[in-house]
Amino acid sequence: MRPATEIASHIGGFVAAEGTFVASIGAGASNFAFAVALGATDAGACQWLAAYFGCGTIHQYARRRPHYDDEVRFQVRRLRDLVEIVVPFMDEHLPPSHKREQYLAWRAALLHHWEHDARRRRSCTADSCDRPAVAHGRCHKHDMQWRRARARDGGIEGS
Numbered sequence: 001m002r003p004a005t006e007i008a009s010h011i012g013g014f015v016a017a018e019g020t021f022v023a024s025i026g027a028g029a030s031n032f033a034f035a036v037a038l039g040a041t042d043a044g045a046c047q048w049l050a051a052y053f054g055c056g057t058i059h060q061y062a063r064r065r066p067h068y069d070d071e072v073r074f075q076v077r078r079l080r081d082l083v084e085i086v087v088p089f090m091d092e093h094l095p096p097s098h099k100r101e102q103y104l105a106w107r108a109a110l111l112h113h114w115e116h117d118a119r120r121r122r123s124c125t126a127d128s129c130d131r132p133a134v135a136h137g138r139c140h141k142h143d144m145q146w147r148r149a150r151a152r153d154g155g156i157e158g159s
Contacts, residue, residue, distance in 0.1 A: 007052070008089070008092070008093045009093060009095075011049070011052060011089075011093065012089075012090070012093030012094045012095055013095055014036075014045075015036065015090070015094060015099065016094060016095055016097045016099040016100065017099075018036050018037070018038065019034065019035065019036050019099065020034075020035050020036070020037070021033075021034055021102055021103050021106035021107075022034075022035065022106075023105075023106050023109045023110065025109060025113070030113050030117060030118075031077075032077070032079065032082055032106070032109075032110050032113065033075050033077045033082075034056075034075065034076045034082060034086045034090075035073055035074065035075035035076075036049060036073070036074045036075075037071055037072070037073040037074075038071070038072055038073075039069035039070070039071065039072070040060065040069055040070035040071060040072050041069065042072065043058075043060070043072040046058050046072050046073065046074035047074075049074045050074055053076065053081075053085055053086070053089070054085070055078065055081040056074055056075055056076035056077075056081065057074075057076075057077075058072060058073065058074050058075075059072070059073045059075065060072050060073075061073065079110075079113075079118055082110060083110065083111070083114050087107055087110070087111070090107070091107075122137070124137070124138050124139035124142055125137040125138060125142075126139070126142040129141075129142060
């Protein structure tokens with residue numbers, strides 16, 4: 001087994017050759033993705049990338065023209081995964097190249113969106129609960145507890 005840094009460097013070089021960074025911004029919607037698209041015969045490489053990063057999805061597509069190969073595509077679209085997994089990896093392992101220049105522009109747009117425009121679920125306001133809030137700043141469980149207590153106490157005002 002090769003050392004982890006050598007594997008990461010190999011992936012960085014592979015992404016420089018085969019990867020793509022997609023940013024579609026406008027009309028009230030933003031769409032970001034990191035992807036590697038290959039011929040279907042190289043599906044193992046996409047599965048390897050998904051296992052290495054621990055996120056993303058793999059999609060298979062039929063050939064677009066008779067002389068083309070079927071296609072397999074590994075992609076990461078979830079904003080949190082892009083920001084917390086893909087960006088730190090690429091910052092460290094994507095080698096100096098034209099692809100790195102494309103990545104840096106994509107990264108700037110992604111991080112700006114993440115900091116200023118992205119809608120993220122907030123956590124429950126109840127003590128030591130990290131579930132996502134669904135109503136009134138509380139998770140479903142704590143909101144139901146609050147509603148039951150309120151009904152039991154005769155509808156006392158509060159939030």
